[in-house]
Amino acid sequence: MHLLQNLEQYLIYGMYPEVLTKTNNTNKISYLHELRNAYLLKDILEMENIRNSDKLYDLLHLLSYQIGNEVSLNELGNALGLSKQTIARYLDLLEKAFIIKRIGGFSGNLRKEVTKTYRYYFFDNGVRNAIINNFNLIDERNDIGMLWENFMVMERLKYQHYNKLFSNNYFWRTYDKKEVDLVEERGGRLYGYEFKWNPKKVKIQQQWLDTYQNASFEVINRDNFLSWLT
Numbered sequence: 001m002h003l004l005q006n007l008e009q010y011l012i013y014g015m016y017p018e019v020l021t022k023t024n025n026t027n028k029i030s031y032l033h034e035l036r037n038a039y040l041l042k043d044i045l046e047m048e049n050i051r052n053s054d055k056l057y058d059l060l061h062l063l064s065y066q067i068g069n070e071v072s073l074n075e076l077g078n079a080l081g082l083s084k085q086t087i088a089r090y091l092d093l094l095e096k097a098f099i100i101k102r103i104g105g106f107s108g109n110l111r112k113e114v115t116k117t118y119r120y121y122f123f124d125n126g127v128r129n130a131i132i133n134n135f136n137l138i139d140e141r142n143d144i145g146m147l148w149e150n151f152m153v154m155e156r157l158k159y160q161h162y163n164k165l166f167s168n169n170y171f172w173r174t175y176d177k178k179e180v181d182l183v184e185e186r187g188g189r190l191y192g193y194e195f196k197w198n199p200k201k202v203k204i205q206q207q208w209l210d211t212y213q214n215a216s217f218e219v220i221n222r223d224n225f226l227s228w229l230t
Contacts, residue, residue, distance in 0.1 A: 008138050011147045014126020032130040063120050064132045067146040070117035098123050106170035106183045121153050148197040159229050178207045190215040199223045
């Protein structure tokens with residue numbers, strides 16, 4: 001029930017313990033800015049001896065707007081003036097530092113499936129919003145779909161860990177843009193989930209079900225997410 005009551009706060013400010021103890025939103029924003037500047041841009045850079053801090057921050061900024069989309073190393077490199085190898089190194093570093101999480105594409109050897117790219121999610125919504133410096137309320141945002149998908153994916157991964165629900169996790173997409181946001185492969189079955197902030201936007205991914213006979217599909221929205229995470 002606590003998760004339901006504070007959902008919009010979690011989507012905007014995240015769930016760092018220090019954030020949860022703050023009594024007002026101004027203090028939450030201040031802490032997240034400090035976390036962004038000290039941890040992301042100082043500790044990691046010094047630890048890994050990375051001199052070009054601007055490029056690493058710019059990479060995070062680009063990733064903040066790519067949630068739910070496949071990320072191209074070449075496109076990121078071209079945008080930042082860095083090599084594909086350097087981009088790959090930075091992404092690996094950010095994942096090892098528990099700032100971002102990589103999800104790969106699922107394939108059952110169907111030729112039209114997209115499998116060689118990755119999607120990246122932020123471990124915490126508040127950190128993501130601090131990177132783009134946007135703490136607007138939900139009804140004032142145009143990225144609520146990204147916030148919802150990011151929050152659901154990361155909370156589900158926590159749920160898997162805490163409940164020892166051992167799963168291989170993927171996304172699924174075809175070149176003609178049929179997709180499933182999260183695929184859990186466990187126990188010889190495939191569990192497909194689509195994340196929609198608006199409960200009215202429901203679209204069954206029939207091709208997914210037709211392609212894999214051992215698959216299921218469920219839309220996770222504000223009305224049913226609580227039972228999915230508890």
